[in-house]
Amino acid sequence: MTLIHLAILLPVIAAIGIGVLYRYYRRIHLGWFVLPVPLLIVIYLFTLIPRVMNGQVIYETMQFMPRIGMNFDVYIDGLGLLFAILISGIGALVVLYSIGYLSTKENLGNFYVYLLMFMTAMLGIVLNDNVVMLYLFWELTSISSFLLIAFWNTRDRSLYGALKSMIITMFGGFLMLGGFITLYLITDTFSIRGMIDALPMIQESPLTPFAIVLILFGAFTKSAQFPFYIWLPDAMEAPTPVSAYLHSATMVKAGIYLVARFTPLFAFSNLWVWTILIVGLFTMTWASFNAIRKDDLKAVLAFSTVSQLGLIMSLLGLGALSLATGANDELFTVAVVAAVFHTINHATFKGALFMITGIVDHETGTRSMKRLGGLLTIMPISFTMTVITALSMAGLPPFNGFLSKELFLEAMITVLNADFGAMASVDFLIPLVAIVGSIFTFIYSILIIYGIFFGERTHNTPKEPHEAPALMLISPAILSLLVIVFGLFPNILSATIIDPAAMSIMASDAPLGTHLAMWHGFANPALWATIAIVIIGSVMFYFKDKWMFIYDYHKEAFTLNYLYDQGLMYSRIGSQKITDGYMTGYIRNYLVYIFGFFILMGLITLMNTGLHMDFSNFASVGIQEVILSLIVLIATAVILITRSRMVAIIMLGSIGFSMALFFVFFRAPDLALTQLAIETVTTALFLVCFYHLPKKSRHEERMRFKFTNFIISLGVGVLAIVIGLSAFSNRLFEPISEFHIENVYDLAAGGNMVNVILVDFRGFDTLFETFVFAIAGIGIYGLMKLKLKRKDEDNEEHAEESRI
Amino acid sequence: MELITIIISGILIGSSVYLMLSKSLIRIIIGTALLSHGVHLMLLTMGELKRGNVPVLDPEVSNYTDPLPQAMILTAIVIAFALTAFILVLALRMYKEIGTDNVEEMKGVPHDD
Numbered sequence: 001m002t003l004i005h006l007a008i009l010l011p012v013i014a015a016i017g018i019g020v021l022y023r024y025y026r027r028i029h030l031g032w033f034v035l036p037v038p039l040l041i042v043i044y045l046f047t048l049i050p051r052v053m054n055g056q057v058i059y060e061t062m063q064f065m066p067r068i069g070m071n072f073d074v075y076i077d078g079l080g081l082l083f084a085i086l087i088s089g090i091g092a093l094v095v096l097y098s099i100g101y102l103s104t105k106e107n108l109g110n111f112y113v114y115l116l117m118f119m120t121a122m123l124g125i126v127l128n129d130n131v132v133m134l135y136l137f138w139e140l141t142s143i144s145s146f147l148l149i150a151f152w153n154t155r156d157r158s159l160y161g162a163l164k165s166m167i168i169t170m171f172g173g174f175l176m177l178g179g180f181i182t183l184y185l186i187t188d189t190f191s192i193r194g195m196i197d198a199l200p201m202i203q204e205s206p207l208t209p210f211a212i213v214l215i216l217f218g219a220f221t222k223s224a225q226f227p228f229y230i231w232l233p234d235a236m237e238a239p240t241p242v243s244a245y246l247h248s249a250t251m252v253k254a255g256i257y258l259v260a261r262f263t264p265l266f267a268f269s270n271l272w273v274w275t276i277l278i279v280g281l282f283t284m285t286w287a288s289f290n291a292i293r294k295d296d297l298k299a300v301l302a303f304s305t306v307s308q309l310g311l312i313m314s315l316l317g318l319g320a321l322s323l324a325t326g327a328n329d330e331l332f333t334v335a336v337v338a339a340v341f342h343t344i345n346h347a348t349f350k351g352a353l354f355m356i357t358g359i360v361d362h363e364t365g366t367r368s369m370k371r372l373g374g375l376l377t378i379m380p381i382s383f384t385m386t387v388i389t390a391l392s393m394a395g396l397p398p399f400n401g402f403l404s405k406e407l408f409l410e411a412m413i414t415v416l417n418a419d420f421g422a423m424a425s426v427d428f429l430i431p432l433v434a435i436v437g438s439i440f441t442f443i444y445s446i447l448i449i450y451g452i453f454f455g456e457r458t459h460n461t462p463k464e465p466h467e468a469p470a471l472m473l474i475s476p477a478i479l480s481l482l483v484i485v486f487g488l489f490p491n492i493l494s495a496t497i498i499d500p501a502a503m504s505i506m507a508s509d510a511p512l513g514t515h516l517a518m519w520h521g522f523a524n525p526a527l528w529a530t531i532a533i534v535i536i537g538s539v540m541f542y543f544k545d546k547w548m549f550i551y552d553y554h555k556e557a558f559t560l561n562y563l564y565d566q567g568l569m570y571s572r573i574g575s576q577k578i579t580d581g582y583m584t585g586y587i588r589n590y591l592v593y594i595f596g597f598f599i600l601m602g603l604i605t606l607m608n609t610g611l612h613m614d615f616s617n618f619a620s621v622g623i624q625e626v627i628l629s630l631i632v633l634i635a636t637a638v639i640l641i642t643r644s645r646m647v648a649i650i651m652l653g654s655i656g657f658s659m660a661l662f663f664v665f666f667r668a669p670d671l672a673l674t675q676l677a678i679e680t681v682t683t684a685l686f687l688v689c690f691y692h693l694p695k696k697s698r699h700e701e702r703m704r705f706k707f708t709n710f711i712i713s714l715g716v717g718v719l720a721i722v723i724g725l726s727a728f729s730n731r732l733f734e735p736i737s738e739f740h741i742e743n744v745y746d747l748a749a750g751g752n753m754v755n756v757i758l759v760d761f762r763g764f765d766t767l768f769e770t771f772v773f774a775i776a777g778i779g780i781y782g783l784m785k786l787k788l789k790r791k792d793e794d795n796e797e798h799a800e801e802s803r804i
Numbered sequence: 805m806e807l808i809t810i811i812i813s814g815i816l817i818g819s820s821v822y823l824m825l826s827k828s829l830i831r832i833i834i835g836t837a838l839l840s841h842g843v844h845l846m847l848l849t850m851g852e853l854k855r856g857n858v859p860v861l862d863p864e865v866s867n868y869t870d871p872l873p874q875a876m877i878l879t880a881i882v883i884a885f886a887l888t889a890f891i892l893v894l895a896l897r898m899y900k901e902i903g904t905d906n907v908e909e910m911k912g913v914p915h916d917d
Contacts (some may be wrong), residue, residue, distance in 0.1 A: 067860070081850070190866070195915050257893060278833070346832065363867065371824045482840065587907050588825050588908070615807065619805040619854040619855070621808060624810070625805060636819050636838070637813060640819055640822060648830075652837055666853050666854060666869070667859070667861075667869045668848065669858055671848075671874055671881070672880055674878055674882070678881055685892055692899070693830060709826070710822065712816045712825065713819065714818060717817055717819070718814065720814040720817045721814030724814065728850060729851065735872065737871055737872040741868050743861070751862075752859070752861075753871035754859055754878065757871055759874060762875065765875075769883055773883075776889060776890045779893075782891065783894060783897045
């Protein structure tokens with residue numbers, strides 16, 4: 001347990017204290033007590049920057065479950081530190097913002113406990129070296145995200161969204177665990193660094209594609225890539241601070257982190273590289289295309305988040321490509337730097353945009369762009385911040401989004417110069433798709449600004465709009481300021497954070513010496529691409545009404561949501577149908593399953609083992625035994641075919657007495673005695689019951705049932721005979737009763753061996769047999785005497801009670 | 805002789821299965837009684853039949869029938885009896901309470917095929 005472990009676990013420890021505090025002290029908003037936690041962590045993490053800058057890594061281990069290799073191994077390099085600072089830094093701003101956003105009437109205790117739990121989980125993911133431990137924290141983010149989305153748990157939409165995100169991210173999480181275990185099978189270690197050391201084993205192993213696919217499932221579900229992005233728009237039912245924190249800045253980047261972290265392991269593989277690149281690019285374009293038609297501000301931002309995550313993912317794919325093909329090494333380095341830089345930028349501007357949306361929602365009462373408009377003069381501060389952040393998102397100068405977008409376009413266009421062998425003929429698609437996606441990004445960014453602040457005042461909002469209180473404006477203001485600062489002075493980031501992170505993604509020790517600048521000169525193709533994007537985007541935005549009809553072709557039935565809902569519904573209906581199909585409630589059907597299974601298993605066993613029968617060892621047959629056997633057979637046949645219950649009972653008695661005679665012939669006097677006595681009592685009992693039983697004793701079966709019954713009983717009977725014969729023919733050991741016979745007098749002082757076995761050698765059987773007898777007696781007494789459920793009884797309440 | 809008893813016990817077991825699959829509760833109980841007979845006979849057969857004298861110590865005899873299966877069957881007979889008696893009374897009580905001995909009607913909804 002070192003300081004860094006404590007820092008990761010601090011939010012959860014604080015959560016305990018917060019919960020107790022909230023119980024007894026409510027005068028001050030709970031958020032103020034939460035705020036120091038992320039602040040402390042972010043300050044501590046800042047002190048680590050110089051060490052990481054100089055290429056040092058911090059590695060601390062804490063034994064958790066050493067026997068299975070699951071230890072809390074903290075490992076801090078550039079990549080982990082970048083994410084940890086984002087998490088704790090934006091966490092602090094979100095806590096500050098939530099103090100203004102959530103009123104003290106809400107259940108703040110729950111909110112902050114979930115939020116702190118989430119913070120620990122995220123820090124645990126990004127600062128971990130042990131993949132099993134990483135998985136543990138990974139699922140903790142899913143759980144705390146589920147709790148936060150369903151914070152207003154009386155709303156149906158919240159519950160729906162929470163469940164959806166839970167199902168999808170847990171599905172991916174489980175598959176990811178499978179991927180980790182596969183990696184363990186290959187490399188025999190759970191440590192990520194250990195796996196990187198064992199890289200040759202991964203490159204040679206045939207299991208590697210499985211591991212890649214499974215881990216990508218985890219990353220794509222968490223980071224809302226196509227086709228798993230559907231949970232993110234529905235997660236917007238969460239309180240806005242949660243959306244800002246989880247669903248734009250941190251949790252959805254867990255998948256990005258995972259891909260970046262495993263890039264040194266899998267970058268050699270074409271499967272990994274191309275999957276990430278293609279899925280990322282497609283997600284980016286598809287989501288930005290869909291963002292335009294949404295009216296709800298948060299839905300637009302959700303799709304925008306999906307799109308930007310796709311952008312980062314595709315950049316990571318492109319970066320890994322440099323390792324995979326070795327083509328154009330330097331220029332692909334640009335892709336990794338762009339990915340890291342855009343991760344930071346996206347966290348700043350998207351967090352701010354969500355917070356502004358929350359302010360607009362808070363001050364006007366609606367998030368629908370149909371009802372908003374013309375708020376420019378009423379909310380000037382919010383407007384300023386929206387312009388800064390939305391233009392950064394669109395990729396315009398002088399904001400930080402422009403720089404990373406330039407790097408993105410530059411990297412994508414450079415693909416044309418590289419040689420990918422078979423893919424070379426279609427590689428022009430990559431920059432094309434990227435530019436198309438950027439055009440849509442530009443359009444919806446403008447749409448957000450225009451939809452809220454320009455146009456007619458609708459006067460249609462539930463509340464009279466006015467500027468937000470200062471408390472809510474601080475956090476987005478800080479983020480907007482960062483957008484400008486990172487845009488104008490990008491090099492304060494390049495050496496301190498971006499380079500170490502890019503180096504850990506590329507697993508290289510050589511310093512990159514990245515130098516970011518706003519102006520690259522006219523020779524840079526990305527500049528012309530940006531200009532084209534702005535022009536085309538502006539034209540398309542102006543003639544928006546002319547082409548919006550294409551969204552009408554995108555019917556509800558073709559969306560992935562529809563597929564998900566239908567799939568969920570049909571899996572429920574299907575499983576119900578299957579269960580209803582065999583759980584009929586009729587005892588006969590269950591007996592048919594049981595006996596049918598018995599026959600099946602018997603047949604399989606016989607087929608596999610073969611049959612050995614030995615008829616030489618049988619005893620002689622006497623005439624009286626043959627007659628007795630005939631009696632038994634005839635009586636059995638009569639029971640089966642008779643319609644009279646009386647006849648059946650008498651035949652059963654005759655079989656019982658024949659059994660007693662069998663015992664006589666087979667030299668078992670005690671058995672014969674007992675059988676005689678018991679058969680008499682049984683028959684008497686049947687006869688006593690006889691008068692109370694219904695007049696009609698047989699219910700006619702249908703022919704089909706009769707036939708099935710016949711087949712099954714025939715099968716069971718034949719199987720019993722076969723098993724009996726083969727068991728009789730294959731004796732493996734001498735009987736142990738030699739011991740009983742020899743010692744019956746010496747040890748137990750008795751002559752009747754059966755009795756001595758019953759009460760001496762195996763007396764316990766007899767003891768519990770008498771218990772069975774006693775219990776049966778008590779049960780019968782109870783059945784006869786206790787008559788609680790009587791409808792005509794006076795005490796109705798009592799009768800009701802007994803029915804339960 | 806063992807061939808005959810094994811076949812008889814097989815027939816008893818098969819018949820008991822047939823009876824247990826029927827609708828009438830009393831036939832199901834008769835089926836369980838038959839099943840116990842079949843199993844007892846099978847148990848006795850497995851201990852080999854007629855291989856010696858009655859298992860009571862006698863200085864003049866050195867060859868006894870196996871006493872162990874007999875002790876086991878004795879236990880089984882008593883338990884089977886206790887069970888049969890209990891089920892029988894249970895069936896009686898059921899009939900008095902719900903007015904039918906048809907197991908398919910005990911579910912409360914009619915058989916649909």
